Amino acid sequence: MSFIDRSTLRDQNTAQIELHRSLAGEYRERYRHTFARVFSEYWNRQFTSQLPDRVGRILDCGCGTGDLTRALTAPAARVVALDISEAMLSEGQRTLPENAPVIWVASPGERLPFHDTVFDAVCFRGALHHMADETAALHEAYRVLRPGGLFAFQLPSHIPARHRVQPRPRAYRLLRRAGVPPAHLYRRLHLHPITMSALPHDRVGEIVRAAGGRILDVRDETATGGVVSSDYLATKP
Numbered sequence: 267m268s269f270i271d272r273s274t275l276r277d278q279n280t281a282q283i284e285l286h287r288s289l290a291g292e293y294r295e296r297y298r299h300t301f302a303r304v305f306s307e308y309w310n311r312q313f314t315s316q317l318p319d320r321v322g323r324i325l326d327c328g329c330g331t332g333d334l335t336r337a338l339t340a341p342a343a344r345v346v347a348l349d350i351s352e353a354m355l356s357e358g359q360r361t362l363p364e365n366a367p368v369i370w371v372a373s374p375g376e377r378l379p380f381h382d383t384v385f386d387a388v389c390f391r392g393a394l395h396h397m398a399d400e401t402a403a404l405h406e407a408y409r410v411l412r413p414g415g416l417f418a419f420q421l422p423s424h425i426p427a428r429h430r431v432q433p434r435p436r437a438y439r440l441l442r443r444a445g446v447p448p449a450h451l452y453r454r455l456h457l458h459p460i461t462m463s464a465l466p467h468d469r470v471g472e473i474v475r476a477a478g479g480r481i482l483d484v485r486d487e488t489a490t491g492g493v494v495s496s497d498y499l500a501t502k503p
């Protein structure tokens with residue numbers, strides 16, 4: 267099911283589609299090495315252990331090729347696996363059992379094609395900071411979460427100054443302003459507008475409160491290069 271209207275996407279959204287079109291085929295292989303697997307299984311366990319034994323509907327937002335989706339099919343009656351990249355969704359769909367209780371949806375996380383309060387839990391694993399508008403995506407997550415539901419997400423909370431220079435997005439923006447079309451920038455010059463941004467805990471707290479939510483727990487992990495990634499567990503009172 268696709269709810270993508272290319273004419274409404276921001277440059278960063280389109281770039282994510284382009285990037286993952288070329289990554290999708292090798293994505294699962296790329297993250298199969300021991301460190302990535304240990305991290306991935308750890309996060310999946312962390313989240314699923316917070317859930318009751320049986321849950322109704324869970325939204326895995328920015329699901330990629332469905333690594334967390336697969337783990338969620340144990341407790342959930344239905345998992346909705348949503349991503350902006352149809353290539354990543356196809357790879358996920360190809361690798362999960364055909365009878366898995368999963369609905370694959372192509373849509374930007376900033377504009378979810380669901381009614382209010384229909385999910386018992388929502389999660390974003392390694393996805394929120396790739397979205398063009400994290401605040402909009404957080405508000406959308408809260409809109410579709412039922413009161414009392416669980417919301418888990420990851421976001422970088424600190425990026426060292428040396429990683430903030432990001433020459434490719436700068437060059438991309440300059441050339442876009444000069445009128446160079448995006449396709450030429452991605453395919454010929456390998457430039458993209460994807461920036462890595464960090465939101466400090468207090469800013470995330472403000473957004474969550476404004477969306478009607480409450481943070482229950484935050485855990486920080488320092489990755490190589492000094493980037494601090496924060497795991498949030500939140501709810502909707």
Ligand SMILES: C[S@@+](CC[C@H](N)C(=O)[O-])C[C@H]1O[C@@H](n2cnc3c(N)ncnc32)[C@H](O)[C@@H]1O
Pocket residue numbers: 279282283286327328329330331332333334348349350351354373374375376390391392393396397398
């Ligand atoms: C680093 S991958 C993580 C995938 C998966 N959650 C995992 O942990 O393996 C980031 C994913 O976010 C998706 N994504 C990026 N921007 C998005 C947006 N605006 N809405 C929905 N998905 C998005 C990408 O297509 C990609 O599949």
